[in-house]
Amino acid sequence: MSILIAHASDLHYASNTLEEVDRCFSFAVNSAIERKAAAMIITGDATDHALEAHCPAYDALAANIRRMADHCPVLLLQGTYSHEPPGTLDVFRYLGGRYPIHVADRIEQVALTTDGEWVASYNTRFDVLPDNTMLLCTCVPTVNKAVVASSVGAENASGAVGEELSKLLAGFGPINRRARAAGIPTVGLSHGTVYGCLTEHGVPMAGFDHEFTTGVLFSADASAFMLGHIHKHQTWSRSDHVIAYPGSIGCLHYGEQGEKGFLMWEVGADGAQFTLVPTPARRTEDVEFPGLPDMAVLRAMVESQSMEGRWIRVRWQCPEEDRHQVCRAEIASLFAGAAGLKMEGRTIPVLRTRASGIARAPTLEAQVAVWAQTVEAAVGPLIDTLHQLQNNSAESIVVNILDAAADHARPTASGDGNREIAA
Incomplete structure (x- = not known):
């Protein structure tokens, strides 16, 4: 039985x-x-x-x-x-x-x-x-x-x-x-x-x-x-x-x-x-990008096939400083004909190296030196820049930068310089 x-x-x-x-x-x-x-x-x-x-x-x-x-x-x-x-x-x-x-x-x-x-x-x-x-x-x-x-x-x-x-x-x-x-x-x-x-x-x-x-x-x-x-x-x-x-x-x-x-x-x-x-369960589809979403790929997908009755998930990942480049409204507009849309963006945070002992350095110059050693940067130019920031106003620093740029762009009086401009 x-x-x-x-x-x-x-x-x-x-x-x-x-x-x-x-x-x-x-x-x-x-x-x-x-x-x-x-x-x-x-x-x-x-x-x-x-x-x-x-x-x-x-x-x-x-x-x-x-x-x-x-x-x-x-x-x-x-x-x-x-x-x-x-x-x-x-x-x-x-x-x-x-x-x-x-x-x-x-x-x-x-x-x-x-x-x-x-x-x-x-x-x-x-x-x-x-x-x-x-x-x-x-x-x-x-x-x-x-x-x-x-x-x-x-x-x-x-x-x-x-x-x-x-x-x-x-x-x-x-x-x-x-x-x-x-x-x-x-x-x-x-x-x-x-x-x-x-x-x-x-x-x-x-x-x-x-x-x-x-x-x-x-x-x-x-x-x-x-x-x-x-x-x-x-x-x-x-x-x-x-x-x-x-x-x-x-x-x-x-x-x-x-x-x-x-x-x-x-x-x-x-x-x-x-x-x-x-059973007639809905079908979900993932569209994944290793970086920022490629709008050309998404447009081609929408133009080549009907979105009716489809449930779409768009996933991407990008560095923290690039996240503003993703236009969620544009993606939502593209898939307006889909039954459902979910957007999942993973933001990769900026990793900042901690400099051991920086808090114990007695002066700001010493702290900059500790940080430079941690990230393997040259100490001298950093200290020079720090002194400029400490001893000059922002306006004077900008003027000095612009003057230096103008001097660099001004043609020299030598014949080689005249030939370079003529060329």
Whole structure:
């Protein structure tokens, strides 16, 4: 027996993301319905931050969840607390629909029955599976590290979380093995970071403060382990076990790598497989210059192709003294037809060498000498110039410079000089 599950994550509904994420999630709901998904699972971060119930983003999210619940049972997993403050998902329990919506905001197991009902374990796991179970879900929502830190101390919190999760997931192994032996598909659900995974910008997540390793997740002995939190789609497999992030449903930042979409899983008792279904996420493009932005290149780009629907980021770097040469208004005017434009200029600061001991020099002449030694400059001309500044007014210095320049330009009385002018 196998079951078809639509798996999405990291929707991040908010006022400023609404257009992108609602277009992509609406597509995912439509596609999941067309593909006849038997259940939909969302592994956290349905919202981007706390939302008021009357805001358009919350209404749009609820409408799509309800549409899905009219087609099949839906399970929502608690995500990161900064994105989904505790209680954010509670209202979805009462949303109604042809099929139930279950909110997993604690460590538990949830069984989906052949009657289309979700049945949650009283404790963290079932001792005996409910009758007519057709899918067994092991739910490990976001771990509150602050609670762990208050118990074991901040310096030990990261290690303690990893150790406890390792024991917890291994403890789910026996019940999952019994379910698989009975021909029941099993899945694990969590929201967190796997050691060594990649962010949407291609940065490896390597450190001791991440919740999981692939070995710990495999120890739960579920056919599929569905994850959320990381916005880049990626997967790991071992024998008949598969772990996967679907990635975020849409593109929320410039420079994100990889396809955006959701996963259609086919999960059986003896293994699992999935297909990534791309969503119509926006495409971002970077135009980078090693120095100042080349306006000719930008003009040629705009003239050679349509900017409609494109999200452009122009990046450059320049010395501090040249930053005034960048006309941001002109760049904005060029890309007025683009859907979005972001300008990122990196200013390279002027590095000034510190002269050690300069503050201890007793006179200004001595300070100039120390500085000249540091930068390997000739001391004599600097001291002469300093004396001129100290003993003459600015006007007289200017007059002397102009007189010297005029004397240098005046022709000499020699024949060579006359021939030079004639030439």
